Amino acid sequence: MLGLDVLAAIGTETALMHLHGISQTVRFRGLQEQARAKVRVVADRLALTPEQLADRLVPSLGLSADGTLLLDYGHRRFWAGFDEQLRPYVTDAAGKRLAALPKPGAQDDAQKAAAAYARYAALKKDVRTLARDQLRRLETAMAGRRRWIAAEFRAHLAGHPLVGHLVRRLVWGVYADGALVAAFRVAEDRSLADSDDREMVIADDALVGVAHPVELGGEWSEVFSDYEILQPFPQLGREVFTAAGAELPTWAENRALLALEKRGWRRGDPGPGGQQQSIGKAMTGDVSVELELSPGIPVNNRHDVWADSQELSAPRVTVGRRRNVPLAALHPVIASELLRDLATLTAAR
Template identity: 50%
Template sequence: MLFTGGPEELVRPLLPTWQPERAAVFGEWVKVAAARFGLDALPLVRGAAERSPALTDALLPYSSPAIAVFMADRYTRVKSARPAAVTWLSRHAEAAARALVPAALGKAGTARRQAEAALLALPAVTVRAAASAYGPAAASAIDSLLARDPLTLLPARLPVNPAWAVPAMLPPVRLRDGSGALPLAAVDALITMLAVSKLDEPYAGIGLVAAACEPDDLAEFAWGLLEAWELAGADAKQSWVLDALALLGDDTTVRRLTPRILAWPGDGGHTKAVAGVRALAAIGTDVALMRLYGISQRAKFKGLKTAAEEKITEVADSLGLTAEQLADRLVPDFGLAADGSMTLDYGSRQFRVGFDEQLRPHVSDVSGKRLKALPKPSEPLAEDAYQQFTALKKDVRTVAADQVRRLEQAMVTGRRWTPEEFARYLAGHPLLWHIVRRLVWTVSDGASFRVTEDRSYADAVDEPYALPEDATVGVAHPLDLGAALPAWGEVFADYEIVQPFPQLSRETYPATEESLKRFLGAAVPATRVLGLERRGWRREAPQDAGVQSRIERVAGDLTVVVELDPGIAVGDPDGLGDQTLEDIHVHGRSRLDDRPGRQPFTALGAIAASEVIRDLTIIAEPVAAGR
């Protein structure tokens, strides 16, 4: 790409005036150009942001009065660009206030309304300081703006409630004081409030309604709106319904919404799915963020996966954590006891819940005998326990696959935890420890250990092990264990420990160029290629005619790229037939859209190289075996 990698002496003169004929030419490369050329790239970046709202965030590093006015417009008028505008206003609050105060005090019209709205999104103390620089009259007028009753802040023209939003047909909303439910006229007003609300700036009346009404009913009401909207055809102009889920929803909303988010892109509903991701992030409970992280890891559609990853990164950044550290903290304990069990009380009988290596719950009686199923309840107390177990199975099923996959990827990528993190979020977690105790762990000093039934640590000869305070801990790869691997195999066999994924028995391969060559020319069904995505690979962005001709795996600072022919058609994976593995190579940067110099396969390191060969063997094994 010329602007990201072309000769500087040729590119820099083009920056002040170059604009493509089609806005579609703009893409993420604009941000690379901004980083490369700084202020000189501003005309290019501004033009890209004006023509492509998705690139509004490319202007985040820049600040000027003109950009402040532009961001006020994006904030009030372009819904998809609003999050980027909010970020810009927050980052450049003082400059934005200085630039927008004159417009907010100017002639009535669009520019004034936009400036007022943007100023109200800024800290009041910052706005007042900026206004004071324009004199006492300006300061007084701005004080009046800031003191305005938020209930009077309404759009110039209120929307008409859609025909499908019939108050009498929606779930009732009871008042907290027990005096009854909202009358139909109030429900109609609530619908209007939701229609004029924005996710990051709800109408002030929503808070009053939330304080007066039953939270469960409000969540059910919002879900009723969603179902009515979808039944009526899901008009994109009324997508405020998805924001309503965020404003009124709860963990039950999260559980209902997640499967729809994952399914919508396959039905042409990518925009709905991304809005759903924003709703999960806005609900913000541990369950919501856990489900959001799950979408970021296992969504089949690249756009949805990317949107979820961005939201998780945003939340993690706000907490000073990495996405992986946030994921550690989001694993729910489901009310389990410290030893990872749960007792179900049937009154006259009690049952104990345990978990297997895949976190599937099972039930035993008081004698320890495992039952095929929890008995049907015959009394009120038993009914509560039965429903508790039913909900537990459903919730854990969602969590289990993600956690097993996450720990396997931690082994492959070499992720490490501090001893305190390991003890708190892994070995000490009531649910995760069922997986943790079925794995061998490696220490930065070369030692290895396992977590025993009593949660102490033991080495390969079953002697107590003390974890050094200054060490780091990771899931041991067989290549980490070296000569200790056979001993660990014997320990796990003796204790009949079943592992959650292949670890001690994992196949390993030498990091040689010859190991790769045997896959070249192999014809692999497209669905098997797509199976690599469950192992941490990702496809390139769609190219001409929506075809993806490369799939990659990032390993530290390097990237393994597999070239596919004829490529995978987005929306019809099998449409172009089997995929020939045309070329396999290692690059020095993890960018699918440019081609830095190749690196030798050995540069990956023994573990990463072995895992690449293992993945390719799994998808191409019948072909590779016959070559």
């Protein structure tokens, strides 16, 4: 755990960003819990939640307020922008998208062009890991029903030079008493608009979140299609499941179970025989689910001693201190996300 201690002790935004990334993505439960504990300590010191801390750790990468970067060659000028996956691209002075940033030429200012060319290369490298983390954070926020105070949403999401590119490609909601009361998108000028393109104004203390398709009607798909807005992850086209009549898998191939780790599932600690006999996921801060596996997966991952598949228990859902909560008692968004994960176990057969 020394590496985690070093990151926490360094305390810079970059170090804390890496520490938070470990707390969310590492596949070893013990290491993940240690990282999360250290993130909580730092967040508590700043009177923030770990999620609020993560919002504040995203670097702007030197982008302008509109989320672009000027690449000045002296004789020529180009601008870097970002697509729906936060992959950088370049446009020329006429706004035409180019296949790549041109190499400096004889008519360009040698010093300016070399610096701009190197700056763009560094940007592509810097944004690679950042992009993956930000897409994951926003999709997790939708699946886990995270909410932001509108003032923080404007400051750290819609108004962020990098994250704003993702924000404008999603449908957002205003919530009261846990229910969606209005949906909106963020336009290029950062104004808010409903599905009829009417401008919306929301109070600074309103609760805002990434809307889930369980809560939305079909009109938003038409809006995004009309504007040719590509989404960073499945939102409007996301599969929706309901607890009523859900068919739960009773067995799964090992490769399908291990693929769940890419969706945030983690194998449990090994038992006395060295077998990991459970896999689980924290759906939200107080909702978790666990599947029992039989015969289990050897902790040494030796494929020659694996069974090809595992028998599965019914999902054991815990909400706060309540255990064995039925799926029908979960919020429809949480139930849909859980069943969406489980559906991959049968789809892989």
